[in-house]
Amino acid sequence: MKKVASTLLCIAMIIFCGLSLYPLIADNASQTDQFEANTIKHNYEQGLFTLSPYKQTHFGLRMFRQTHDPKYQILVQEDIANISIKLNQFSSDMVSEETMSKYATQKLADYHQSNDERSTRRVNTIQDNPAYVYLGLDLLRYMARIDDYGLQHSNNAKFRQRLLHYPFAELFTNKIMVQAWAAQLANQAYWLKQLQLGDYVALFTQTLQHTYPDNEDHLLSAQQYQNKLYGMTHLIIADSNYYQKQVKEADHPWVFHYFRTHIDRIISDTKQDIIAEVGISFLLAGLQDDPVVYKTRQAIKQAINPQAKLVPSVTGSTDFSHGEHRNVLAIMLLDWHAPTLGPNTTTTPQLFESLPFGLQRKQN
DSSP states (O other): OHHHHHHHHHHHHHHHHHOOOOOOOOSSOOHHHHHHHHHHHHHHHHTGGGSOHHHHHHHHHHHHHHHOOGGGHHHHHHHHHHHHHHHHHHHHHTTOHHHHHHHHHHHHHHHHTOOSHHHHHHHHHHTTOHHIIIIIIIIHHHHHHHHHTTEEETTHHHHHHHHHTSOHHHHTTOHHHHHHHHHHHHHHHHHHHHTTSOOOHHHHHHHHHHHSOGGGGGGSOHHHHHHHHHHHHHHHHHHTTTTTSOOOGGGOHHHHHHHHHHHHHHHHHSOHHHHHHHHHHHHHTTOTTSHHHHHHHHHHHHHOBTTTTBOOOTTOOOOTTTTHHHHHHHHHHHTOOOOOOOSSTTTOGGGGSSOOTTEEEOOO
16 A cells, blocks of 8 residues: 555656646735745645655645646545555554554654643643544544545444544543644544534534633733634634635634734734634635735735745744645635535546545445
8 A cells, every 4th residue: 555655656746747837716816915825836846745745645635625726636646545544554453442552652752852832731631541642633534534535444334433432522621632732623523523423513612712711812821822723713624624615704703703803913923824824714704805814915925935935934944844834824825716625536536436445435
């Protein structure tokens, strides 16, 4: 299976080197906005295959959902191949608490390398809860992604039973978990709803509000303020099924009111990833004429390093790999296209004519 992913990578390199930019029609973005977006996009396309497979597919899937340019299809196929490897491994390993503990220990090692506030909070929440790392952070994520494609694993029933027996409700009411994993919990609430494994969206939203009351923002550290905002933006992004459908502002009144009221502080006190996600949240709700969109676009354009052809970090770093997340968001914000479904077995059936081992079309 690893050879399949490697072969797809080689084919993708050939395709990207040989294709010119697919014609785009953006929603309510100025020519200057589009120019800046295309500059960043060309830069990342040229260096795409220096990135990790995860970051390649993170970039490619978002660009395909925005543009439906066929040159990104190979990255979607790479994503499917990579997920099949992960799920096949879960299928063979998910037999004991010891397995989950070893898996979590490997993940914890990454967080132990950093002493920052976020890593410390995350270590404290998962060192005694290895099942969350195994089931919540990874298995659930891969199952939801493959479900998006209209696929499922051959051991889907086994996976679902394992997730059904995990006490997710306790996570969505735990303020300490929210302080460490706000964005991830927002994602997980919507993934569980998508997979019909429970609807915890309202419960999580309430806990997020109680964890971070708006009138206590001044008590938050910079990291905790950003964690709050990430939780809020991911309520919108996850509701859109990751840029596949428009959301309703009325479903998230607290989020949109807060962003409108605090947009100047968000721009001055947070990083570009969050600024872009706030702007995209309004675009996902069809609010392209809202002043928040204009302000976030201006902030992102002003942050672009013209020599590096990307948005640097808040410390000024132009590291190409570490900047993939904020720069794909910058591209989307500045050259936005209305959400469309796909790719999946219905919208792009040609992508699913041959499936990796362990995967099959979703059974209704």
